Amino acid sequence: MKESEEVAVVTGAARGIGRRVAAMLAEEGYRIAANDLHEPGDTLKELRSVGAEAMSLPGDVSDEGTVRGMVERVVGELGRIDVLVNNAGISTIVPAEETTLAEWNRTLAVNLTGPFLMCREFGRGMLQRGSGSIVNVSSVAGLLGISDRAAYNASKHGLIGLTRTLAAEWGGRGVRVNAVCPGWVKTEMDEEDQGAGGYTDRDIEGRVPMGRFATPEDIARAVAFLADPEWSGFVNGHTLSVDGGWFGDGSWESLRRRKQAP
16 A cells, blocks of 8 residues: 555546546555546545545647646645546547548547657656656557557557657656557456447457457456566566557467467
């Protein structure tokens, strides 16, 4: 358990990965500032049910003024910031030639500009104190090209670039910056994307050497590892794939399926 005064800010905390990350960090003893576009009421109830101190931090992470207001609220109410998890993101599934400028701009605003603003504004306080950990939630789509996701892939590739650059700039001043790259995770976002007809469970399970989707728990454990200086204090600028081997496997489909358990 962490000391009770330590604070973690988690964006996109209303559901899916973000909600489980917030809960796991709460279980580790952090006080939690939970962000989403609207107040993440169910998440707050869950956090408080396990005895954690939690505050709501609603707002659009891609809006500069809103992010500055978040910093003021967290520092004003909780006094400090130790961990920032940039998890908020949106999925845009459409062929590149049909992607509108509005879709492109909104995807990059939420998935890349938002994390930049959060890192810049919350990072200043970390740099002043000389300590802190930032974990950016990218994707296997930040490591590989996946069709029909030009804006999403570009945003997640960019997030890895941002992670490495900030790690280079801030690591020597006590602030570590790392990224996790989930494979496909069973969340509400997956249900919505599958509902649009883009893929099936079998498509994903066949592509992953371990033969299953990730769970929010899988990702939350990786985030908790990178957040904690006792566990990962010399890990900086790293991109941790949590994808069941997706990124590492260059096999063709029939060969991969032959290696999976029946």
